[in-house]
Amino acid sequence: MNQSSNNLTQVSDHYTSGAYWLEHQNSDSTYKVRLLESLLEKSQLSLSSTLKAAEIGCGQGAFLFPFANYLENQKIQCKLLGYDISSQAILLAKEKNKHSEDTLSFFIGSAENIPDGLDFIFCMDVLEHVENPWELLRSLSSKSKYLILHLPIEQSIGHMLMQSPSHSYKTFRHIHFYSWETAKILFQESPFKLLNYQFTAASNVSLKIAASPMIRLLRLIRYFAYKFNPHLATMLGGGAVLLLLENK
Template identity: 25%
Template sequence: MDDPISRRYIESDYLEHNPEWDMEDSPWKAGKVAAMLKRFAIEPKTICEVGCGAGGVLGAMKGDFPKADFTGYDIAPDAEKFWGELRDSGVELNVGDFFTLNSRNYDVILLLDVLEHVADPHQFLVKLRPYADHVVIHFPLDLSALSVLRETPLLHVRRKVGHIQFFTKGLALELLEECGLEVIDWQYTDAAFSAPQRGLKTKLFGLLRRLVYILNKDIGARLLGGETLMVLAKPEC
């Protein structure tokens, strides 16, 4: 994996820019995932997170699915610094490429804030499809009319957290369909109002967003950004 995109994670570039590895968001994301699975009465026995980072989501989900076996993969060696207690609790965590190391099928695979970091998300999803009965994907919807006009927000997430793919809701759902994944459910997460790591500008735009969302939430997300999308999908038969 000696390409420039992967190198920023294999080396220490990502950790230097994100010393907490976004752990503050983990319980919030875990709650959204658990609610979506339970809404469709999915009680997985095996859950794997590809791109698990510090492992906070897996740790938080153990309370919702106490009988499940949890596994995580991340290509970043620095992520392992956060895994001590999680490994002690029985979560299997691996440093390396999922497709190289893994040989199992899982009831649920989590891709939370992963696809925006991948050079070829189509190839990635097609390769992943045989390993999962269900997939839960979290997309940051960086692409909006406002972000394109300003451009600075897109450059910021590209440089700070390594986003190289940018999505709207429509583009995200189209990607899954193109890769042979049937969308069972999708929901906006209301990240602009409820996510722990909201910036000052996001908070200031809150009132305007609420007003636009009353008229049309899709249009509001495409105009103003600040939203994310949680999707439950399964491989097409």
């Protein structure tokens, strides 16, 4: 096995060995549901009253659980499917699932296991992990009209100065590091077109996430920087972006 194959095996093992999910079993991505609500409103796009959606790389359900609760509060009937390559993550998700399997269910699997005919596919913080992002996007394009992506923007002056890519690789096994410009090129060359986006730091949702006083201050500074000039802010300090894509 060559060095490249060894590295890719290490990336996969990071999430399938079990240790990662024991440390992150209580993760909660409720804020991403709020970001999604804001982005859909901004895009003047409504969710179907009988929504069918799937998440690829769902982990232990950090996004799908609060999303299912949100849909329930909105009186939206849904069929949500979660897929992940980690059996440990899926086991944790199934143990925590308080919804009926007709509403929310979890499966060990990857993109090829996702069924066709969905309203949305969610890909939250996944593209930076996969060997070939274009291949993943192509495989998803036949399964849903819309794709929602949450993507870290880690190719920035601040991230380079702080050597953040090395930290992201060590902690999360990120193997791709995007700037806002390279992210747009990725989607331009994919089967999807970019309809709308929402920088996480530019949303007041980011200010409400629990954190230390210093982190809250930094978020406030970033919030105003993004409000003043989002493209300059992302070049200087990176961040994350939620994107709405439509099948071409």
